[in-house]
Amino acid sequence: MIRVCLIEDDPIMGEALVQRLELEGFAVVWHCTGGDGMRALAAGTADLAVIDVNLPDLSGADLFARLLDERVRIPPSLFITGYGTIEDAVRLLKLGAADYLTKPLDPTALIAKLRALAGVHDGGRDRPGDEPLGISASMRHLAGELTRMARHAQTPLLIGGESGVGKEVVARYLHRLQCPDAPFVAVNCAALPETLIEAELFGHEKGAFTGADRRRAGVFEQAGSGILFLDEIGDMPLALQSRLLRVVQGRQLTRIGGSESVAVPARLVCATHQDLAALVREGRFREDLYYRVRVLEIRIPPLRERPEDILWLAERFVADYGRRVPQERRVLTSEDRERLLMHTWPGNVRELQHTLERACILGRGERLALDDARDAPAQTGLKAQAQASERAAIEAALAEQDFSMTATAARLGISRKTLWQKMKRYGVTRLR
Structure with missing residues (x-):
């Protein structure tokens, strides 16, 4: 059963949403203040979050930003906003929020968006092993x-x-x-x-x-x-x-x-x-x-046409690395998110994945090594963008294969000589 953390201070709307969501098969925990909701999300027990932007103690935007700063792994979050606060909702989307709905709220649209975020289709039945393609x-x-x-x-x-x-x-x-x-x-x-x-x-x-x-x-x-x-x-x-x-x-x-x-x-x-x-x-x-x-x-639209998916994918790639290498836990910071959103990703999802894999491998502690990520504004030519993507792939493969030239060449599907030539061209050095 999908667990939803509802953060809504209006007692009438909150009760109505709890009843509707439970009828639709969701397990709901309702919090009336931002502080209580933030502590619940930090506990990591929710699969999805529904958050009102206007809360009595702090705004939904502040709540989301604080969780990002504290490096809490936030579940896909949908915000409820009045027309006057849509700018806040758009800002939240840029920081990684999944979506938003405006008031007066349409419960049917809310259910549809939650099912989409959870990857549930065909009348709400889960397909074993299925994962959504994106949240955009x-x-x-x-x-x-x-x-x-x-x-x-x-x-x-x-x-x-x-x-x-x-x-x-x-x-x-x-x-x-x-x-x-x-x-x-x-x-x-x-x-x-x-x-x-x-x-x-x-x-x-x-x-x-x-x-x-x-x-x-x-x-x-x-x-x-x-x-x-x-x-x-x-x-x-x-x-x-x-x-x-x-x-x-x-x-x-x-x-x-x-x-x-x-x-x-x-x-x-x-x-x-x-x-x-x-x-x-x-x-x-x-x-x-x-x-x-x-x-x-x-x-399939390119990643630059669906920026909502960038941070969603990034979280998944970082989490995948953590599962493969549990002793090296990496966390996306708010600065990392801003940097990822500034890039146009000419190599699309593959480039994003290679960049994050390299950042995880070369990171220290919980921090990713994204300081030298090649941002799009500095690269205007198609050739330069392709070269940046190729260099990132080579560096990630080298680190993955413990800097073995033979294993790295096999991983990339090229000869050792070609790998050596490309490393020389891009100034990539063996660390061992």
């Missing part, structure tokens, strides 16, 4: 779209978005909605050598080519009745696109060197950071395949 309106809307799409298990889906926005994360979210007990198989079309991609996709029979000493199922077969995720579909060789089209249309394939048809019930989910329509116009992507893989289509 755009990501909550996207999650709702995926809920509808999950009901059409055989229809191909195309996921678009810039590099690093989390296209595979969204595909796995759909998998949890649609078929959590079936396989999820992911393939990066850009990472496979052109000579191997056909065998990887469609499999082969024994003796089909030199080195094929046994029958091997391709990823279509491996996915079974689950989901096959083809990342960077725009990089698939043109010669293979016609065969992929036949498989998608007929839902059958023939292994290399074979003659028997094999059924492929898996749902095809493709992703790309490229403009496939432009590739079609340039003759680099088949038009018929383009229309076939984008029967359903969604676009």
Whole structure:
């Protein structure tokens, strides 16, 4: 059961909210003053918080700011505000508050927002192992779209978005909605050598080519009745696109060197950071395949278009590090939050994750090493932004692999020589 900390001084509204929330299946603890509510949140027993901005002893904004200064891990918080204090609510959003509602309060909207923050869908039932995609309106809307799409298990889906926005994360979210007990198989079309991609996709029979000493199922077969995720579909060789089209249309394939048809019930989910329509116009992507893989289509907005998710994601990444390395507990300070919000994150969620991993690894005590985080205002060129993201990824991987060149190169998918060259270019030194 989801635990809600309600901080509301109005006895009539407070009682009404408690009754409604409990009817909706929430466990509610109601506090009438900011001081009592702040102590309750500091205890860390609440999953969500609903806070009135106007309280008798201190404002909801002051309450939230004090908890941030004291480095308390605050649950997703929704504020209730009058029209005259919307500026305070907007300021709270910048500091990490999840959302706000204006008075007169719509209880239905409140319940919907709380369910979205808790990652609850389909009539309020929790999906085991499920986590929300974000707390921004755009990501909550996207999650709702995926809920509808999950009901059409055989229809191909195309996921678009810039590099690093989390296209595979969204595909796995759909998998949890649609078929959590079936396989999820992911393939990066850009990472496979052109000579191997056909065998990887469609499999082969024994003796089909030199080195094929046994029958091997391709990823279509491996996915079974689950989901096959083809990342960077725009990089698939043109010669293979016609065969992929036949498989998608007929839902059958023939292994290399074979003659028997094999059924492929898996749902095809493709992703790309490229403009496939432009590739079609340039003759680099088949038009018929383009229309076939984008029967359903969604676009993941870049992180700069959903700043509400920045601090939410940051808290999760820092918490994940704490679970992996419990002896090194790091906490985001208010200064850290301001610095993260000032950055435009050209590398999107991937850049944010790498930056925070590096800051956690190089931090001391509870403090993160964000002092040298590369803020967007100092980097105006696309090339400079890409280089900053690459350097952050290299430094994080080096620290993660205990500064082993071999292990770090393998982790990044590059050669030792390439890693050494990039370290020299960016001035990254081995600390050991």
